[in-house]
Amino acid sequence: MNPLGAEAVIASRRKTKLEKSEKTEQKQDPNLDRDAWDLHKALSELLRIYQFRDRNRICCHDVSVTQCYAVNALLAHGSMTLTGLAGELFLDKSTASRVVDSLERKGYVSRSTDPDDGRAVQIRVTKSGRRLHDAIEQELVDGVKELISDFDPDVRQATTRLVASLARAAGARFAGKPKGSRES
Numbered sequence: 001m002n003p004l005g006a007e008a009v010i011a012s013r014r015k016t017k018l019e020k021s022e023k024t025e026q027k028q029d030p031n032l033d034r035d036a037w038d039l040h041k042a043l044s045e046l047l048r049i050y051q052f053r054d055r056n057r058i059c060c061h062d063v064s065v066t067q068c069y070a071v072n073a074l075l076a077h078g079s080m081t082l083t084g085l086a087g088e089l090f091l092d093k094s095t096a097s098r099v100v101d102s103l104e105r106k107g108y109v110s111r112s113t114d115p116d117d118g119r120a121v122q123i124r125v126t127k128s129g130r131r132l133h134d135a136i137e138q139e140l141v142d143g144v145k146e147l148i149s150d151f152d153p154d155v156r157q158a159t160t161r162l163v164a165s166l167a168r169a170a171g172a173r174f175a176g177k178p179k180g181s182r183e184s
Contacts, residue, residue, distance in 0.1 A: 051065070070100065080122070100123055111123055
């Protein structure tokens, strides 16, 4: 191909990309930007309130919010390695290790050698940790019941589906990011 022919092909490709981009922008919901900002603000406020609520309620049980999340993750997965737990909590391994050390001192988790790999350690929730988790979770669920009791059942169920979908999408988005690149 001669140089002039190559330039024509490049120009044609640029024009095609520009046309596709313009069509995509035209098809895009004109309210998407506004809706994204509104959802961002609403979720940020809800999460801020929940974080303080959780910190105040959970800490009454002698664990931090992060320790509570760790117990919850361990119960959801049965048992995990430290690396697995760190990944689940979006923490580095040394921070996760301190969380587990504290939970172990309090009797809420135990460590044991992995039967499949003698070098690895499995972390499990103890009976005491299960009781702690159940008590905290019941208090939190009771609070949510109060919060949503005035909403129509269809609205409650649709909201639950939406929030669950957002959580899955956010989890998938963050799962593929390199360590330290998670947005705050």
